[in-house]
Amino acid sequence: MARPRKTLLLASALVYLFLYIPLAVVVVFSFNDSRLNAEWVGFTWKWYDQLFSNPQMLQAARNSLIIALAAALLSGVLGCLAGIALHRFRQKWLSALVLGPVAMPDILIGVSLLLTFMLFNIGLGSISIILAHVSFCIGFVALAVQARMSGMDDSLLEAARDLGASPWQSFRLITLPLLLPGVIAGMMMAFTLSIDDFVVTFFTAGVGSATLPLEIYSMVKIAVTPEVNAVSTLLMLLTLVLITVLSRFSPQSLRS
Amino acid sequence: MLEIIDVSRRYGEYLALRDVNLRVHAGEFFTLLGPSGCGKTTLLRSIAGFDHPDSGDILLDGKSLLHLPPEKRPVHTVFQSYALFPHMTVADNIAFPLRMAKLDKTEIARRVEEVLEDVRLPDKARHYPQALSGGQRQRIAIARALVNRPRLLLLDEPLSALDAKLREQMQIELINLQKDIGITFVYVTHDQGEALALSHRIAVMNQGEISQIDEPAQLYNCPGNRFVADFIGQCNILDGTVIESHSDRVDVELDGLGRISLSAHIPANLHSGERCALTLRPEKIRLAKQLEANDAELHFRGQVHDTLYMGDVTIYIVELGEGVKVEALLANSAPGRARLFDPGDTVEIAWHADAGHLVR
Ligand SMILES: Nc1ncnc2c1ncn2[C@@H]1O[C@H](COP(=O)(O)OP(=O)(O)OP(=O)(O)O)[C@@H](O)[C@H]1O
Numbered sequence: 062m063a064r065p066r067k068t069l070l071l072a073s074a075l076v077y078l079f080l081y082i083p084l085a086v087v088v089v090f091s092f093n094d095s096r097l098n099a100e101w102v103g104f105t106w107k108w109y110d111q112l113f114s115n116p117q118m119l120q121a122a123r124n125s126l127i128i129a130l131a132a133a134l135l136s137g138v139l140g141c142l143a144g145i146a147l148h149r150f151r152q153k154w155l156s157a158l159v160l161g162p163v164a165m166p167d168i169l170i171g172v173s174l175l176l177t178f179m180l181f182n183i184g185l186g187s188i189s190i191i192l193a194h195v196s197f198c199i200g201f202v203a204l205a206v207q208a209r210m211s212g213m214d215d216s217l218l219e220a221a222r223d224l225g226a227s228p229w230q231s232f233r234l235i236t237l238p239l240l241l242p243g244v245i246a247g248m249m250m251a252f253t254l255s256i257d258d259f260v261v262t263f264f265t266a267g268v269g270s271a272t273l274p275l276e277i278y279s280m281v282k283i284a285v286t287p288e289v290n291a292v293s294t295l296l297m298l299l300t301l302v303l304i305t306v307l308s309r310f311s312p313q314s315l316r317s
Numbered sequence: 318m319l320e321i322i323d324v325s326r327r328y329g330e331y332l333a334l335r336d337v338n339l340r341v342h343a344g345e346f347f348t349l350l351g352p353s354g355c356g357k358t359t360l361l362r363s364i365a366g367f368d369h370p371d372s373g374d375i376l377l378d379g380k381s382l383l384h385l386p387p388e389k390r391p392v393h394t395v396f397q398s399y400a401l402f403p404h405m406t407v408a409d410n411i412a413f414p415l416r417m418a419k420l421d422k423t424e425i426a427r428r429v430e431e432v433l434e435d436v437r438l439p440d441k442a443r444h445y446p447q448a449l450s451g452g453q454r455q456r457i458a459i460a461r462a463l464v465n466r467p468r469l470l471l472l473d474e475p476l477s478a479l480d481a482k483l484r485e486q487m488q489i490e491l492i493n494l495q496k497d498i499g500i501t502f503v504y505v506t507h508d509q510g511e512a513l514a515l516s517h518r519i520a521v522m523n524q525g526e527i528s529q530i531d532e533p534a535q536l537y538n539c540p541g542n543r544f545v546a547d548f549i550g551q552c553n554i555l556d557g558t559v560i561e562s563h564s565d566r567v568d569v570e571l572d573g574l575g576r577i578s579l580s581a582h583i584p585a586n587l588h589s590g591e592r593c594a595l596t597l598r599p600e601k602i603r604l605a606k607q608l609e610a611n612d613a614e615l616h617f618r619g620q621v622h623d624t625l626y627m628g629d630v631t632i633y634i635v636e637l638g639e640g641v642k643v644e645a646l647l648a649n650s651a652p653g654r655a656r657l658f659d660p661g662d663t664v665e666i667a668w669h670a671d672a673g674h675l676v677r
């Protein structure tokens with residue numbers, strides 16, 4: 062009994078090390094008092110100070126947040142409607158289709174969106190990035206909502222109508238509150254995906270609309286500076302917080 | 318007060334309801350009884366407004382309901398799954414129909430409290446439905462459907478999810494509740510025992526049609542046809558041919574049993590030579606080793622074929638010759654023994670000439 066347990070522990074420890082060592086390196090060097098990512102010299106906040114006084118970096122952070130929020134909200138609303146529709150039509154292939162953009166290679170989506178925006182004369186900037194992000198985020202919200210819907214007893218809506226609620230009242234008072242956990246889980250997923258996205262954003266961004274990942278990439282082209290480490294650390298922290306909150310939400314969102 | 322007139326409903330090729338006609342009186346406990354798939358739920362949903370008949374009309378107090386959406390019908394439903402809103406407390410669930418009717422806050426609070434008293438759960442107002450037992454949820458569902466005082470309460474197998482003990486208790490509560498508040502109930506069940514115990518009148522349905530509408534005792538003692546006889550309670554059905562019909566009795570040749578003369582419960586216009594069947598409840602049959610002769614009774618000798626021990630009674634399946642078998646039962650009032658006769662024993666059975674009921 063004891064041996065397989067130990068092996069299992071060792072194996073999972075190795076997996077976690079493999080996953081987190083690269084991240085740990087970034088975090089550690091973001092506090093290193095040296096321009097070179099070679100050896101530990103001493104602790105400093107200096108790179109964070111520099112980061113927060115770098116206007117370009119702050120602009121990118123602001124862009125990222127606005128885009129992620131907008132993408133999450135938009136895909137929350139659209140995905141919610143899509144999820145309800147998916148539940149109503151009960152067609153497997155429709156659900157598969159809504160996840161298509163998620164499964165597609167990012168580079169393909171990026172290129173095709175760029176072409177589409179050019180075709181329809183949509184200028185590249187924050188708006189085009191938001192639209193692009195929404196296109197691959199809707200699927201997550203839709204699926205989370207659909208899961209909630211299929212866990213929901215159809216007679217609840219009939220009961221509401223029976224007791225005097227109009228179709229709109231029964232949607233607002235019964236359907237919506239019951240779907241909310243699914244919508245929120247989907248929106249947080251959308252926010253995480255949006256703030257982390259590089260490839261699709263790269264193709265759909267215009268002048269002045271660079272997001273954090275794009276800004277980091279342009280800095281790294283010269284060298285991996287401690288500043289990059291610092292901003293990466295912050296981004297990582299934000300993602301971790303979101304993932305933690307999300308994991309609180311999703312088991313409940315799947316339960317009926 | 319409720320009239321169903323020539324209602325039919327077709328699902329593709331399948332006729333779920335076929336020319337259903339019935340009339341429910343004000344204050345009545347009316348039950349739709351029938352086997353699974355006979356169309357009870359379809360009929361109930363048509364009354365509530367969730368399903369629409371292809372033809373016919375449904376009138377409440379003389380006015381057609383058909384053009385009204387469910388929320389506009391003064392009819393509330395207790396769903397089989399209870400359908401309590403999981404994100405609302407018990408009090409909010411019960412207040413829901415009152416809020417939809419735009420009653421003012423103090424009136425809502427008063428009515429909620431009152432109905433919670435009626436269903437004897439005054440301390441559960443702040444609980445969520447998930448925290449209640451099955452029987453409690455059932456009562457809340459009923460309270461919610463009753464609180465806005467509908468003209469008609471529809472109940473679709475409301476007790477089927479409860480265990481036998483609790484079901485019996487809830488049956489008694491339902492009867493009392495209905496009597497106290499005086500609201501008309503239309504109750505759906507496939508459990509004939511429940512229907513007999515609860516109802517003022519019962520409509521027995523079979524394959525989308527109404528087979529018979531009657532009071533429980535009438536239904537049990539005078540089934541109008543084989544289906545009703547067979548569906549309600551245990552019943553012996555003995556096939557035969559009409560020999561001659563008189564005003565007070567009918568002579569019948571029962572297959573394998575010979576010619577007998579029956580009095581009472583004779584369907585109208587029986588013709589000589591017509592096929593018919595005698596329906597006979599097991600408890601109407603006397604059974605003993607030897608029975609004294611009695612002119613008012615029909616007398617047979619047979620062999621015990623099988624016995625079924627049921628606890629309070631034992632059922633004896635007696636073969637009367639040529640493959641005709643009759644079920645009779647004896648109460649196990651003597652202590653100790655599971656049965657008085659064993660398979661193979663010769664016994665005598667007898668029943669009163671007017672004990673059975675002749676059907677076509
Ligand atoms: N939406 C539907 N589409 C097709 N057929 C249906 C539909 N609803 C009901 N039916 C059919 O109509 C018939 C009657 O159904 P209904 O639900 O009224 O039966 P029921 O008497 O309530 O049975 P149970 O006791 O099983 O609830 C069934 O054969 C059913 O398959």
Ligand SMILES: [Mg+2]
Nearest residue numbers: 357358359473
């Ligand atoms: Mg049913």
